[in-house]
Amino acid sequence: MANILVVDDELGIRDLLSEILNDEGHSVDVAENAGQARVARASNMYDLVLLDIWMPDTDGVSLLKEWASTGLLTMPVIMMSGHATIETAVEATRIGALSFLEKPITMQKLLKAVEQGLARNTTGQAPAAMPAAATAAADAAALTTPTSSRLSSDNMPHSHQGFDLDRPLREARDGFEKAYFEFHLAREGGSMTRVAEKTGLERTHLYRKLRQLGVDLGRNKRG
Secondary structure: OOEEEEEOOOHHHHHHHHHHHHHOOOEEEEEOOHHHHHHHHHHOOOOEEEEEOOOOOOOHHHHHHHHHHOOOOOOOEEEEEOOOOHHHHHHHHHHOOOEEEEOOOOHHHHHHHHHHHHHOOOOOOOOOHHHHHHHHHHHHHHHHHHHHHHOOOOOOOOOOOOOOOOOOHHHHHHHHHHHHHHHHHHHOOOOHHHHHHHHOOOHHHHHHHHHHHOOOOOOOOOO
């Protein structure tokens, strides 16, 4: 398990990244601005930081530069932004950022970047990918058991959703989640309120999750 700090001024993004990383077995702290990130970094040692570039008080590149100049840049930092220019990304990398994630961030890209960041952690401790993989494997076991039993059930509403279990685990999980939400959207006639209630997700988080998975939100709406 790794200790990860997520710094982003958007609540929905903080919640989404935290949920994904928690599911992978990591311990996650969040900060909504540079001030909170400074406090968190001063009182904790992190294995990785996900840092948004555009924030209202101090931008992420300036905070990265501050940490580098004060000797606090002892962990890999992955920059995030939906509007950054190539020059900004290059500057962040020059200062010491490990990599750059462009928003919207898919689960696959996030987990790959985190895995690479933890593998290159300069603290000398072993990468935290093993416990994360173990957690993901346990999740997949629970997901693929009912899925495999449905592959030959022609009378089920979602029987057309065949899953290739010979794929990488994260791709298989994305495929299952997309089919899961499409099934509930179809059953509830495209009602986001009822799907949110059924799946136990807050509506904003649900919207972000569906967009991330590429679910067609208009296909199942009643006319």
